[in-house]
Amino acid sequence: VKLRIESLAIGDELLDGRVADKNTQDLGDALSALGLELQGARTVPDERPTIVAALHEASLRADIVVTSGGLGPTTDDITAECVAAAAGVELRFDEASFERIRAMFASRGIPMPESNRRQAMLPGSSRTLENQAGTAPGFVTPLGAGEVWSFPGVPREYRQLLEDHLLPRIRERLAGGAPQVLVRRTLRSLGLAESAVGERLHALTKENPDVRVQYRAAFPEILVRLIVEGVDRDACEARAEALLAVARAAVGDSVYGVGDDPLEVRVLRALEAKGQTLVTAESCTGGLVAKRLTDVAGSSAVVLGGIVSYANAVKEAFLGVTPAVLGAHGAVSEEVARTMAEGARAKMGATWAVAITGIAGPGGGSADKPVGLVWFAVAGPEGTTAVKKKLPDFGRERVREMAAAAALRLVLERATAGGAT
Amino acid sequence: VKLRIESLAIGDELLDGRVADKNTQDLGDALSALGLELQGARTVPDERPTIVAALHEASLRADIVVTSGGLGPTTDDITAECVAAAAGVELRFDEASFERIRAMFASRGIPMPESNRRQAMLPGSSRTLENQAGTAPGFVTPLGAGEVWSFPGVPREYRQLLEDHLLPRIRERLAGGAPQVLVRRTLRSLGLAESAVGERLHALTKENPDVRVQYRAAFPEILVRLIVEGVDRDACEARAEALLAVARAAVGDSVYGVGDDPLEVRVLRALEAKGQTLVTAESCTGGLVAKRLTDVAGSSAVVLGGIVSYANAVKEAFLGVTPAVLGAHGAVSEEVARTMAEGARAKMGATWAVAITGIAGPGGGSADKPVGLVWFAVAGPEGTTAVKKKLPDFGRERVREMAAAAALRLVLERATAGGAT
Numbered sequence: 117v118k119l120r121i122e123s124l125a126i127g128d129e130l131l132d133g134r135v136a137d138k139n140t141q142d143l144g145d146a147l148s149a150l151g152l153e154l155q156g157a158r159t160v161p162d163e164r165p166t167i168v169a170a171l172h173e174a175s176l177r178a179d180i181v182v183t184s185g186g187l188g189p190t191t192d193d194i195t196a197e198c199v200a201a202a203a204g205v206e207l208r209f210d211e212a213s214f215e216r217i218r219a220m221f222a223s224r225g226i227p228m229p230e231s232n233r234r235q236a237m238l239p240g241s242s243r244t245l246e247n248q249a250g251t252a253p254g255f256v257t258p259l260g261a262g263e264v265w266s267f268p269g270v271p272r273e274y275r276q277l278l279e280d281h282l283l284p285r286i287r288e289r290l291a292g293g294a295p296q297v298l299v300r301r302t303l304r305s306l307g308l309a310e311s312a313v314g315e316r317l318h319a320l321t322k323e324n325p326d327v328r329v330q331y332r333a334a335f336p337e338i339l340v341r342l343i344v345e346g347v348d349r350d351a352c353e354a355r356a357e358a359l360l361a362v363a364r365a366a367v368g369d370s371v372y373g374v375g376d377d378p379l380e381v382r383v384l385r386a387l388e389a390k391g392q393t394l395v396t397a398e399s400c401t402g403g404l405v406a407k408r409l410t411d412v413a414g415s416s417a418v419v420l421g422g423i424v425s426y427a428n429a430v431k432e433a434f435l436g437v438t439p440a441v442l443g444a445h446g447a448v449s450e451e452v453a454r455t456m457a458e459g460a461r462a463k464m465g466a467t468w469a470v471a472i473t474g475i476a477g478p479g480g481g482s483a484d485k486p487v488g489l490v491w492f493a494v495a496g497p498e499g500t501t502a503v504k505k506k507l508p509d510f511g512r513e514r515v516r517e518m519a520a521a522a523a524l525r526l527v528l529e530r531a532t533a534g535g536a537t
Numbered sequence: 538v539k540l541r542i543e544s545l546a547i548g549d550e551l552l553d554g555r556v557a558d559k560n561t562q563d564l565g566d567a568l569s570a571l572g573l574e575l576q577g578a579r580t581v582p583d584e585r586p587t588i589v590a591a592l593h594e595a596s597l598r599a600d601i602v603v604t605s606g607g608l609g610p611t612t613d614d615i616t617a618e619c620v621a622a623a624a625g626v627e628l629r630f631d632e633a634s635f636e637r638i639r640a641m642f643a644s645r646g647i648p649m650p651e652s653n654r655r656q657a658m659l660p661g662s663s664r665t666l667e668n669q670a671g672t673a674p675g676f677v678t679p680l681g682a683g684e685v686w687s688f689p690g691v692p693r694e695y696r697q698l699l700e701d702h703l704l705p706r707i708r709e710r711l712a713g714g715a716p717q718v719l720v721r722r723t724l725r726s727l728g729l730a731e732s733a734v735g736e737r738l739h740a741l742t743k744e745n746p747d748v749r750v751q752y753r754a755a756f757p758e759i760l761v762r763l764i765v766e767g768v769d770r771d772a773c774e775a776r777a778e779a780l781l782a783v784a785r786a787a788v789g790d791s792v793y794g795v796g797d798d799p800l801e802v803r804v805l806r807a808l809e810a811k812g813q814t815l816v817t818a819e820s821c822t823g824g825l826v827a828k829r830l831t832d833v834a835g836s837s838a839v840v841l842g843g844i845v846s847y848a849n850a851v852k853e854a855f856l857g858v859t860p861a862v863l864g865a866h867g868a869v870s871e872e873v874a875r876t877m878a879e880g881a882r883a884k885m886g887a888t889w890a891v892a893i894t895g896i897a898g899p900g901g902g903s904a905d906k907p908v909g910l911v912w913f914a915v916a917g918p919e920g921t922t923a924v925k926k927k928l929p930d931f932g933r934e935r936v937r938e939m940a941a942a943a944a945l946r947l948v949l950e951r952a953t954a955g956g957a958t
Contacts, residue, residue, distance in 0.1 A: 130565070131565045137562075144552045156581050157552060158578065166576075332555050396824075421846045422844070423845070426842045
């Protein structure tokens with residue numbers, strides 16, 4: 117079964133710069149995880165003739181058209197009436213949806229504005245899709261030889277309806293063709309460009325033309341997804357594991373793990389499992405490492421705190437970096453990185469400390485110490501490791517992101533290896 | 538002159554979830570600043586018949602079609618040949634572009650791969666658009682009654698070509714109709730929802746139907762853009778200023794400034810102008826305030842450093858928060874916020890210190906101290922101000938963002954007012 121699927125995003129705010137369309141990417145990502153492709157996407161303003169024409173055109177090309185947006189309570193929310201017009205049916209009042217909307221307002225103790233009644237007016241031939249995440253119900257309406265699936269534009273609600281209703285239906289239809297198993301593995305790498313990762317997986321890709329190899333750049337990380345399809349789950353799982361091992365070896369040292377957890381979550385889990393704690397001492401990253409770690413709910417079980425030591429006086433006062441060391445080696449040096457890490461660890465009483473000192477740019481670089489030069493140190497129970505990196509100068513923001521990721525990775529390696537070097 | 542403009546984004550990576558299309562939003566934003574609307578947008582995969590058909594369809598609807606992507610050196614980059622096919626012309630070899638590409642490689646000391654020659658093959662009837670930001674030239678090709686403008690997909694390059702070539706051309710065409718002046722003013726607010734800001738500007742919008750009032754949510758901030766069009770620059774400027782004053786009064790206390798600079802840049806500029814310095818003491822924001830400040834190049838002239846004091850032991854060791862105060866008032870309290878700010882200011886020797894202690898969630902809340910409760914304190918030369926806020930619980934990430942923005946705003950207000958309360 118080859119399903120042709122298109123996205124149709126509806127809303128002036130997507131065309132005048134106010135809002136970026138996140139839903140098309142989410143849909144594409146979810147479909148590609150099922151081994152399918154989104155064959156096209158279109159964005160149209162809140163104009164009835166344009167929307168109706170776009171629905172007709174898309175339905176000629178696709179089996180499934182997924183609309184997003186235009187399901188709100190205001191008069192410029194006209195998706196339901198446009199779908200009804202395209203399908204040649206009247207609107208119907210959906211009692212059950214209306215009751216859900218009313219109950220949602222009641223539970224918040226707010227009187228329901230009359231305008232929300234609009235959200236329960238759905239195309240006559242549609243089937244209602246319950247929305248667990250908001251007031252507007254979704255709906256699916258037959259159009260031509262295919263179907264139009266209409267979801268709210270709010271990304272959280274869109275994703276919920278996608279996962280609750282459309283993806284199960286697509287899996288069902290795929291299974292109707294041939295009983296199909298789909299096994300995914302994700303490899304996570306840091307330190308190589310996407311093209312370099314791709315080159316290293318060239319042989320694997322060539323020798324396994326039936327396996328999908330997808331790349332996703334989550335700067336500065338490159339994620340590689342291997343998708344194995346077949347009829348027997350055990351065989352697919354075994355093949356996916358074998359290919360993962362091959363891919364891991366091919367990509368080499370830049371691989372730091374497999375699966376869906378990002379770097380900061382891995383660090384927190386690894387340390388929490390051992391009852392260990394972590395502190396940060398950041399110069400050029402200016403709080404970014406602490407921010408990434410504390411983005412994660414529950415991080416306070418591991419992260420005790422951190423120091424942002426931009427000025428040398430702060431390095432001296434809090435981290436025990438002496439003017440003599442600063443004078444002899446400069447702030448961006450192995451000695452300062454080591455002292456920062458050891459000082460932070462001792463003063464805050466943590467199991468581990470990670471220190472970063474470098475030149476993020478755009479100013480401050482020299483021939484000797486160019487923009488992108490960063491010293492890292494990790495201090496732990498068995499001593500301190502220091503590492504120097506020359507990160508490419510892709511601009512201040514990206515240098516900082518690369519440095520933060522490299523720091524987290526160093527902690528992960530030290531904390532999971534346990535030994536000092 | 539009413540210009541009809543459409544966007545056509547080209548690339549498999551935009552449809553399989555790998556990359557979000559940022560260019561369409563940038564284009565829409567730039568056009569709406571000129572008082573124009575992007576009338577539609579479409580995304581197609583790297584497939585020749587689909588691209589050619591999409592070019593034909595778009596050129597029937599629009600005067601200007603802007604394509605993005607598919608100008609790279611690899612074989613799946615086929616925009617130039619598709620535009621040529623749609624226009625019914627052959628490709629031409631653009632010597633000048635080729636020389637620019639070769640020179641760019643030479644300046645980096647890298648031999649130019651033969652494949653880059655492809656990037657100099659442009660539609661025969663096209664005019665070349667110099668790309669100041671990368672190797673691929675852009676080009677503009679007549680198609681039907683309109684034009685196709687082809688830009689690279691890399692957002693930085695796309696924006697550069699947009700600004701260097703297309704926007705000047707559009708301004709020229711608009712001026713050809715009636716000599717037109719366009720004056721913009723931006724109001725920046727923090728603390729109100731977009732709908733609430735909109736309500737407060739309802740009267741202004743109604744009384745000035747010829748003025749464009751645009752909203753942009755840059756969470757947690759709401760930016761309002763007023764666009765006045767006319768023929769006389771002085772009159773437009775005067776009217777824009779008058780409307781800005783009306784809007785400022787209507788939106789009220791939530792306005793923190795006008796213009797394009799974000800909060801952290803305003804803080805840094807205000808302090809740098811006075812030769813003053815700033816440090817942070819962050820609990821629930823976990824480094825986010827320091828990160829936002831140090832995102833800005835040159836921030837080291839103002840920011841000396843910061844403390845992330847997640848654990849109470851760190852609050853005690855570095856900030857002088859005593860166990861007695863913690864025991865009597867709890868970590869989220871006015872006393873602790875004040876002590877954190879004063880401790881950070883004294884220990885790091887800064888003019889100003891800002892402290893944040895609160896409950897970001899999802900755990901840690903109580904009836905007494907719910908998720909979203911945050912105490913802020915700003916310590917300065919004339920004393921310490923503390924403020925309590927109950928931020929809405931929109932999830933951990935958003936609570937942290939709101940808290941960081943509120944902290945920056947407090948510093949801005951204190952530092953520009955100068956007095957203590």
